[in-house]
Amino acid sequence: MKVRVRFAKYGTTRFLGHLDVMRYFQKALRRTDTPCSYTEGFSPHMIMSFAEPLGLGVTSTGEYFDMELDCIDPFLDPAAPPVDGRSSADPATFSMPRSSAQLLALWNSVMTEGFEILSIRRIDPGRKGNAMSITTAASYEITLQKDAEEIQTLCRELLAREHISAVKETKTGTKEIDIRPLIYELSAEPSETDPEETVIKLFASGGSAANLKPELVMRALFDSADGSDVPPYRLHRTDMFTTGEDGRFLSLGLTGEEIP
Amino acid sequence: MRKTALSDDILLRVEKPARYIGGEVGSSMKDLSRIDIRFAMCFPDVYEIGMSHLGLQIIYDQLNRRDDIWCERVFSPWFDLHNILMETKTPLFAVESQDPVKDFDFLGFTIQFELCYTNILQVLELSGIPLHAEDRTKSDPIVMGGGPCTCNPEPLADFFDLFYLGESETVMYTLMDVYKASKAAGEGRRAFLKRAAAIPGIYVPSLYEVSYNEDGTVRERRSLDPCAPLIIRKQVADELSDTFYPTHPIVPFIRATQDKAVLEIQRGCIRGCRFCQAGMLYRPTRRRSLSFLKERAKVLLENTGYEELSLSSLSSSDYPELGELLTYLIDLCSEKKVNISLPSLRIDRFSLDVMEKVQDVRKSSLTFAPEAGSQKLRNVINKGLTEESILQGAQEAFKGGWNKVKLYFMLGLPFEEEDDRKAIARLAESISETYYDTVPKEMRHGKCDITVSTSFFVAKPFTPFQWASMFDEEDYLSYAKTVREAIRAQKNQKSIRYNWHEADVTVIEGVLARGDRRLGPVIEDVYRHGALYEAWTDHFSIELWKEAMKRQGLTIQFYTKRVRSADEVFPWDFIDIGVTKKFLLKEWERAQRAEVTPNCEEHCSGCGAASYHAGNVCPFTGNQTVNAVKEDV
Numbered sequence: 001m002k003v004r005v006r007f008a009k010y011g012t013t014r015f016l017g018h019l020d021v022m023r024y025f026q027k028a029l030r031r032t033d034t035p036c037s038y039t040e041g042f043s044p045h046m047i048m049s050f051a052e053p054l055g056l057g058v059t060s061t062g063e064y065f066d067m068e069l070d071c072i073d074p075f076l077d078p079a080a081p082p083v084d085g086r087s088s089a090d091p092a093t094f095s096m097p098r099s100s101a102q103l104l105a106l107w108n109s110v111m112t113e114g115f116e117i118l119s120i121r122r123i124d125p126g127r128k129g130n131a132m133s134i135t136t137a138a139s140y141e142i143t144l145q146k147d148a149e150e151i152q153t154l155c156r157e158l159l160a161r162e163h164i165s166a167v168k169e170t171k172t173g174t175k176e177i178d179i180r181p182l183i184y185e186l187s188a189e190p191s192e193t194d195p196e197e198t199v200i201k202l203f204a205s206g207g208s209a210a211n212l213k214p215e216l217v218m219r220a221l222f223d224s225a226d227g228s229d230v231p232p233y234r235l236h237r238t239d240m241f242t243t244g245e246d247g248r249f250l251s252l253g254l255t256g257e258e259i260p
Numbered sequence: 261m262r263k264t265a266l267s268d269d270i271l272l273r274v275e276k277p278a279r280y281i282g283g284e285v286g287s288s289m290k291d292l293s294r295i296d297i298r299f300a301m302c303f304p305d306v307y308e309i310g311m312s313h314l315g316l317q318i319i320y321d322q323l324n325r326r327d328d329i330w331c332e333r334v335f336s337p338w339f340d341l342h343n344i345l346m347e348t349k350t351p352l353f354a355v356e357s358q359d360p361v362k363d364f365d366f367l368g369f370t371i372q373f374e375l376c377y378t379n380i381l382q383v384l385e386l387s388g389i390p391l392h393a394e395d396r397t398k399s400d401p402i403v404m405g406g407g408p409c410t411c412n413p414e415p416l417a418d419f420f421d422l423f424y425l426g427e428s429e430t431v432m433y434t435l436m437d438v439y440k441a442s443k444a445a446g447e448g449r450r451a452f453l454k455r456a457a458a459i460p461g462i463y464v465p466s467l468y469e470v471s472y473n474e475d476g477t478v479r480e481r482r483s484l485d486p487c488a489p490l491i492i493r494k495q496v497a498d499e500l501s502d503t504f505y506p507t508h509p510i511v512p513f514i515r516a517t518q519d520k521a522v523l524e525i526q527r528g529c530i531r532g533c534r535f536c537q538a539g540m541l542y543r544p545t546r547r548r549s550l551s552f553l554k555e556r557a558k559v560l561l562e563n564t565g566y567e568e569l570s571l572s573s574l575s576s577s578d579y580p581e582l583g584e585l586l587t588y589l590i591d592l593c594s595e596k597k598v599n600i601s602l603p604s605l606r607i608d609r610f611s612l613d614v615m616e617k618v619q620d621v622r623k624s625s626l627t628f629a630p631e632a633g634s635q636k637l638r639n640v641i642n643k644g645l646t647e648e649s650i651l652q653g654a655q656e657a658f659k660g661g662w663n664k665v666k667l668y669f670m671l672g673l674p675f676e677e678e679d680d681r682k683a684i685a686r687l688a689e690s691i692s693e694t695y696y697d698t699v700p701k702e703m704r705h706g707k708c709d710i711t712v713s714t715s716f717f718v719a720k721p722f723t724p725f726q727w728a729s730m731f732d733e734e735d736y737l738s739y740a741k742t743v744r745e746a747i748r749a750q751k752n753q754k755s756i757r758y759n760w761h762e763a764d765v766t767v768i769e770g771v772l773a774r775g776d777r778r779l780g781p782v783i784e785d786v787y788r789h790g791a792l793y794e795a796w797t798d799h800f801s802i803e804l805w806k807e808a809m810k811r812q813g814l815t816i817q818f819y820t821k822r823v824r825s826a827d828e829v830f831p832w833d834f835i836d837i838g839v840t841k842k843f844l845l846k847e848w849e850r851a852q853r854a855e856v857t858p859n860c861e862e863h864c865s866g867c868g869a870a871s872y873h874a875g876n877v878c879p880f881t882g883n884q885t886v887n888a889v890k891e892d893v
Contacts, residue, residue, distance in 0.1 A: 011283075028565060
């Protein structure tokens with residue numbers, strides 16, 4: 001059964017890089033003894049693919065990875081022809097699945113502080129693409145020590161521009177791009193927890209095709225091409241989205257089905 | 261919410277910030293209000309190296325089982341953080357609580373290799389603790405050291421309040437209890453150290469004075485206090501199957517150098533190779549029971565989620581129930597899709613069968629450690645491997661589909677001659693020829709790939725070779741050159757790769773291994789001139805040591821090349837490890853005649869380790885009583 005897992009990364013785990021996070025989850029799942037699917041061949045590893053790597057120092061409540069659980073998919077017709085030579089209804093090759101609620105409780109029981117599993121949903125194996133390929137947008141909260149009104153003005157002014165040129169670093173060098181069309185929403189408000197702070201809310205293009213890094217928006221806001229004039233800030237990714245059939249953005253956490 | 265001692269700004273500037281944040285699976289967080297003793301356990305190298313060490317996990321687990329003790333970890337900060345801590349005057353902290361180390365009751369170091377000594381000074385300095393034990397006050401932690409290098413702790417005597425000689429399972433709790441009582445009674449530092457000195461196995465260097473002869477050798481060691489005994493006996497755990505061993509080891513977030521669950525199957529070794537310190541130091545040989553190992557293997561994998569399990573011992577082939585253990589582990593691991601790693605195995609039919617089951621389809625290399633190229637020299641070092649058995653093992657391996665072989669040797673061994681070095685090349689050549697003779701052309705998966713690796717022999721205390729002379733750097737390099745040229749002259753030289761270790765590091769290791777108290781100022785001098793992470797190839801500078809030795813009026817050659825007489829008093833003679841000096845001297849004499857000494861299971865040679873067993877009976881030879889006479893020092 002293919003599943004999409006949503007997790008949060010908070011506190012000191014923000015200092016772990018993407019590969020460390022991946023290895024962490026591989027070990028965590030082994031501790032729960034959940035039957036997972038492994039690759040064939042020389043050194044089998046867990047089939048797990050992440051939506052997008054999270055940068056060092058960034059917290060999140062909207063991280064995702066897809067994986068294969070070695071169990072029956074309750075949404076598939078038992079009479080259907082076997083997939084990859086294994087029948088989904090044959091208890092000899094697959095075990096009975098646990099529900100989303102059960103899996104959530106089990107997996108969270110082996111988490112350390114700084115990681116929390118938020119949801120586990122079944123994904124239709126017939127659907128093309130995985131979390132990485134279907135991501136089209138992401139939402140962020142950027143917290144900084146600045147007056148809210150000042151930031152709100154900057155945001156309004158930025159949105160009013162037709163073009164915002166930014167320098168994007170590519171593998172071969174740098175490239176100048178127009179990031180205005182990649183910014184879908186931008187606003188700011190005083191922080192609920194600290195009156196000295198302001199939280200910028202950004203909803204922007206994401207995924208493999210046209211990913212907008214929040215740092216570029218910050219540079220544009222503070223008119224600092226190399227970033228040296230950007231004040232220090234804390235970056236938090238709140239969620240990631242795909243484009244639904246109706247053309248509207250849908251949280252990756254709402255794709256697929258709850259496992260009963 | 262976990263706190264950090266370092267700001268985000270600093271953590272995002274340094275390499276691998278995860279080294280400094282703690283919070284790992286298996287790490288221990290406690291409520292300070294319930295704690296009587298705070299213990300900071302240090303492996304004086306970078307996090308990834310320290311977290312690969314099983315001893316650290318055993319001690320951490322042992323101490324944290326007590327409700328009144330909280331054991332945390334501290335490692336050497338990498339260069340980038342080291343500079344930041346010095347500049348910002350931020351005190352070094354333990355990773356669990358992120359609290360400064362200087363607030364702790366104890367700072368314990370596990371001292372595994374000589375080249376970490378300057379890192380020990382680094383940790384002391386960054387923690388704000390005076391480097392010299394005599395300068396410390398009541399508010400400083402008690403600085404203690406344990407681990408194999410403490411079998412000759414003298415070069416470090418200035419820097420430590422006490423040394424723990426032996427295995428942690430023995431008197432660690434006793435030491436903690438004595439400290440707790442002393443602290444509750446409001447006693448000062450010196451009073452506590454005197455009480456500690458009375459505990460068997462605890463060595464308090466400040467309670468002794470060492471004087472030297474004109475020729476630089478040790479004249480006399482005097483105890484300055486009635487509570488400080490002249491002989492310190494190494495403490496040994498009787499029973500390894502009913503003692504501390506972690507069930508929830510700490511699992512690092514970042515990749516440690518050894519990224520696997522480790523199962524220690526036994527301690528000590530029956531082989532008696534004459535160059536090997538560990539083999540003597542960890543005698544008597546003690547095994548963990550099969551049932552303990554089976555249960556513990558399962559529990560370790562369940563609690564960590566590691567993808568690899570490794571068996572740890574000096575010579576795993578000598579574990580009596582290895583077959584049964586491996587059968588169980590192979591089943592357990594294939595069910596859990598876990599790899600098994602089996603270092604320290606003899607290459608024979610049995611181990612090849614095992615490796616077949618355990619290794620991936622793609623076979624990695626097989627390692628032989630003949631250590632010497634000729635039979636004569638192998639007899640000198642008492643490494644019993646015959647050329648016939650090596651070639652037979654190689655043949656079996658090649659038949660089984662392996663084509664990569666690693667061969668380990670040492671150069672600069674006692675009584676080694678030029679022809680012994682050339683014999684290394686001839687042996688490598690014979691192995692390659694065996695490949696081409698054994699495996700028909702159609703069956704070959706490519707060329708035979710042999711890697712010859714040589715290190716330079718370092719004479720260590722408590723081995724028969726503690727009387728041996730070492731050599732100069734130039735000598736070592738010329739020996740390596742001999743081997744290189746001899747390999748190039750072989751028919752199949754294209755199948756043979758050769759690499760050799762650094763000679764300069766060898767020389768300094770040699771100085772420190774058989775060093776005395778007069779080296780304390782040298783170590784400090786070298787540290788003050790910027791030496792750090794010296795065990796790392798890129799960061800070692802022998803020039804710093806040469807200059808420091810000169811400034812202190814000492815010579816490298818005194819410690820390494822000097823010929824030692826049978827009646828010389830060594831700086832480490834005050835330590836009783838069970839194995840007697842008399843036995844070691846006998847072995848040194850046998851080495852000179854290239855006489856082999858059989859292993860413990862074949863015949864008991866009265867090494868003295870049996871004194872740790874009831875009635876002085878060595879368990880390997882049944883009821884045969886051993887005349888293990890303890891050496892009068």
